[in-house]
Amino acid sequence: MKDIQTTVVENQEISSGYFRMKILAPEFGRMVKPGQFVMVKVRQLNDPFLRRPFCVFRIGFLPPESDGLPPREYLELVFKVVGRGTEILATLKTGDRIAILGPLGNGFDLDSIGEDLLLVAGGIGVAPLYMLGEACAKKKKVRLLLGGRTRDDILAVTDFERLGIETYVSTDDGTLGEKGLVTEVLAQTLADGAPSAVAVCGPMAMISVVQTICRKQQVPLQVSLEALMACGVGACLGCMVKGAGHSEAEPRLLTVCKNGPVFRDVDIDWAQFA
Amino acid sequence: MSGISQQPAEPWKPNLQVDIGGLTLRNPVMPASGTFGYGEEYAELVELGKIGAIVTKGLSLKPKTGNPTPRIAETPAGMLNAVGLQNVGIDCFVRDKLPFLRSVDTPVIANFFGNTLEEYGEVAKKLSDVPEVAAAELNISCPNVKQGGIVFGTDPRAASEVISLVRKNYSKPLIVKLTPNITDITVVARAAVEAGADALSCINTLTGMSIDVRSRSPRLANVTGGLSGPAIRPVAVRMVYQVAQAVSVPIIGIGGIVEVEDAIEFLIAGATAVQVGSANFVNPGTMGHLVDGLEAFCIEEKIRDIRELIGSLRI
Ligand SMILES: Cc1cc2nc3c(=O)[nH]c(=O)nc-3n(C[C@H](O)[C@H](O)[C@H](O)COP(=O)(O)OP(=O)(O)OC[C@H]3O[C@@H](n4cnc5c(N)ncnc54)[C@H](O)[C@@H]3O)c2cc1C
Ligand SMILES: Cc1cc2nc3c(=O)[nH]c(=O)nc-3n(C[C@H](O)[C@H](O)[C@H](O)COP(=O)(O)O)c2cc1C
Ligand code: FES
Numbered sequence: 001m002k003d004i005q006t007t008v009v010e011n012q013e014i015s016s017g018y019f020r021m022k023i024l025a026p027e028f029g030r031m032v033k034p035g036q037f038v039m040v041k042v043r044q045l046n047d048p049f050l051r052r053p054f055c056v057f058r059i060g061f062l063p064p065e066s067d068g069l070p071p072r073e074y075l076e077l078v079f080k081v082v083g084r085g086t087e088i089l090a091t092l093k094t095g096d097r098i099a100i101l102g103p104l105g106n107g108f109d110l111d112s113i114g115e116d117l118l119l120v121a122g123g124i125g126v127a128p129l130y131m132l133g134e135a136c137a138k139k140k141k142v143r144l145l146l147g148g149r150t151r152d153d154i155l156a157v158t159d160f161e162r163l164g165i166e167t168y169v170s171t172d173d174g175t176l177g178e179k180g181l182v183t184e185v186l187a188q189t190l191a192d193g194a195p196s197a198v199a200v201c202g203p204m205a206m207i208s209v210v211q212t213i214c215r216k217q218q219v220p221l222q223v224s225l226e227a228l229m230a231c232g233v234g235a236c237l238g239c240m241v242k243g244a245g246h247s248e249a250e251p252r253l254l255t256v257c258k259n260g261p262v263f264r265d266v267d268i269d270w271a272q273f274a
Numbered sequence: 275m276s277g278i279s280q281q282p283a284e285p286w287k288p289n290l291q292v293d294i295g296g297l298t299l300r301n302p303v304m305p306a307s308g309t310f311g312y313g314e315e316y317a318e319l320v321e322l323g324k325i326g327a328i329v330t331k332g333l334s335l336k337p338k339t340g341n342p343t344p345r346i347a348e349t350p351a352g353m354l355n356a357v358g359l360q361n362v363g364i365d366c367f368v369r370d371k372l373p374f375l376r377s378v379d380t381p382v383i384a385n386f387f388g389n390t391l392e393e394y395g396e397v398a399k400k401l402s403d404v405p406e407v408a409a410a411e412l413n414i415s416c417p418n419v420k421q422g423g424i425v426f427g428t429d430p431r432a433a434s435e436v437i438s439l440v441r442k443n444y445s446k447p448l449i450v451k452l453t454p455n456i457t458d459i460t461v462v463a464r465a466a467v468e469a470g471a472d473a474l475s476c477i478n479t480l481t482g483m484s485i486d487v488r489s490r491s492p493r494l495a496n497v498t499g500g501l502s503g504p505a506i507r508p509v510a511v512r513m514v515y516q517v518a519q520a521v522s523v524p525i526i527g528i529g530g531i532v533e534v535e536d537a538i539e540f541l542i543a544g545a546t547a548v549q550v551g552s553a554n555f556v557n558p559g560t561m562g563h564l565v566d567g568l569e570a571f572c573i574e575e576k577i578r579d580i581r582e583l584i585g586s587l588r589i
Contacts, residue, residue: 047350049352050555101319231309231315233315235310235554248339251339253340253360
């Protein structure tokens with residue numbers, strides 16, 4: 001874990017309201033495990049006050065600054081503009097200062113995935129799944145179900161395809177790929193044969209449906225959750241979720257930032273999201 | 275060449291050491307309770323041996339699960355929290371968290387609270403049996419569940435009663451942390467000192483509220499929460515100043531400290547030391563930066579002892 005002051009390499013609007021930002025991260029990138037995140041200070045002022053959590057989408061290397069020097073690591077974020085912090089982030093340009101704290105959280109459990117991984121993403125939920133796909137694509141069968149409301153919400157398809165990951169797109173309005181919900185595509189896919197593991201990230205309503213489907217079919221599921229965060233390191237206790245079997249008498253409270261953000265579905269009390 | 279020989283200035287370092295009611299700190303910078311976990315959470319990012327003390331999350335007799343989520347909401351230059359004093363409880367703290375703190379060469383201040391008068395007394399007793407705890411910080415911003423939920427710290431008589439009881443059970447340095455949610459903070463400050471407080475911490479969070487106008491619902495599940503961060507600093511500085519006029523025990527200034535100047539402002543207002551709260555979340559390097567900055571400021575201003583700054587306000 002490191003707290004670094006660094007610079008933006010590139011910031012590009014890839015779809016209406018969605019950006020991809022590359023941030024120089026020397027000796028940082030190599031520490032990141034799939035599913036981990038960083039806390040970003042969007043500008044060095046007291047307002048907005050808190051850092052914002054973002055998954056690490058991808059790690060890359062820039063050519064060295066001159067011969068003999070090592071290539072320069074960067075990390076890439078994919079983000080959606082939803083409020084003040086992300087609006088400011090969207091205005092940052094090459095060379096602008098930015099502070100990142102991380103890598104944070106546990107990341108996906110790679111050991112329990114088996115041979116046939118199915119990734120399920122809703123919109124910006126693709127963010128934590130690319131590195132997972134990348135880590136698995138060489139040795140395992142990996143497929144991606146990518147859903148969104150409309151075509152603008154479908155991101156990074158070519159990145160996944162370049163890894164050799166079969167990608168199935170669906171949109172609620174049918175403007176790209178199959179018309180319908182990604183959860184319907186999931187139900188169909190599982191009916192044709194269960195993968196050895198499913199990993200999901202997206203809006204809570206969608207995650208809940210995915211969880212119900214996977215439970216019924218007894219497919220092991222890993223979910224990447226979101227929560228409001230102040231610290232990102234387990235100190236403020238702002239980001240709690242109830243673990244499976246939680247009760248006042250026998251509390252099982254988990255921090256999304258440190259115990260998560262990735263959880264096995266069996267470790268979470270799903271009633272809290274109903 | 276002129277006849278006056280330039281003597282190279284003797285390199286010197288100012289004294290940053292301060293005394294808080296019998297507890298000597300290497301410098302006046304420490305974390306505020308609840309913003310630094312039990313120390314270990316920040317061990318990878320903060321040089322724990324460099325700060326004046328480590329202040330724990332508020333401890334209670336039994337573990338406490340706290341409030342439902344959402345527990346935090348960002349506000350202009352600050353944040354609201356309604357964590358609800360979630361903590362592992364005093365016994366688990368001693369068993370699981372203290373061993374790590376023992377390995378750090380920095381005094382540990384245990385912040386604690388109770389739901390009833392008796393609970394406050396019990397925790398104080400337990401803390402006095404823990405040699406690694408150098409001092410206790412008593413949080414009186416809690417409702418008394420046995421007496422209609424009146425907050426101990428808002429009533430001088432209730433405050434006096436709980437502090438006297440704790441004082442009987444705890445002989446090491448006792449710091450009482452005051453709530454700002456009161457008309458005249460000096461009334462409770464005086465009562466606290468009379469009841470045996472060795473030092474006072476000012477301030478805890480200011481009660482606040484934030485509403486999502488689309489859903490018309492409060493942003494915190496608990497409806498209200500405690501405001502912290504730069505937004506509260508002027509209120510905190512004013513209260514430290516008022517308390518410093520009213521009592522003669524050392525004061526720990528807390529509220530929205532981010533920069534070195536902020537910490538110095540509190541010292542000039544009358545604080546002997548400072549605590550950094552929400553700023554730890556934003557910049558874990560804040561405390562280390564403050565220690566260096568205080569030293570640099572003293573050198574620049576030719577201040578040999580940081581204590582010269584305490585209460586040095588010129589009006
Ligand atoms: C572990 C984790 C990873 C994430 N990864 C990504 C990602 O890769 N790409 C992406 O676009 N978004 C991601 N998010 C969501 C992202 O953090 C929020 O969209 C962002 O904080 C919104 O900030 P804002 O100032 O624009 O919005 P505002 O609504 O103005 O923010 C106000 C406050 O609420 C918080 N907040 C608002 N929405 C969310 C949310 N959905 N989750 C957590 N906090 C929120 C903000 O951090 C801030 O403290 C992630 C969230 C978490 C918890
Ligand atoms: C998330 C959070 C948790 C806190 N928990 C406690 C606590 O357990 N006990 C306590 O006395 N104060 C607690 N506080 C109050 C802080 O110690 C401090 O008094 C307050 O945040 C003001 O300082 P700041 O503006 O620097 O954050 C908490 C504050 C925050 C933000
Ligand atoms: S964000 Fe602070 S504990 Fe998780």
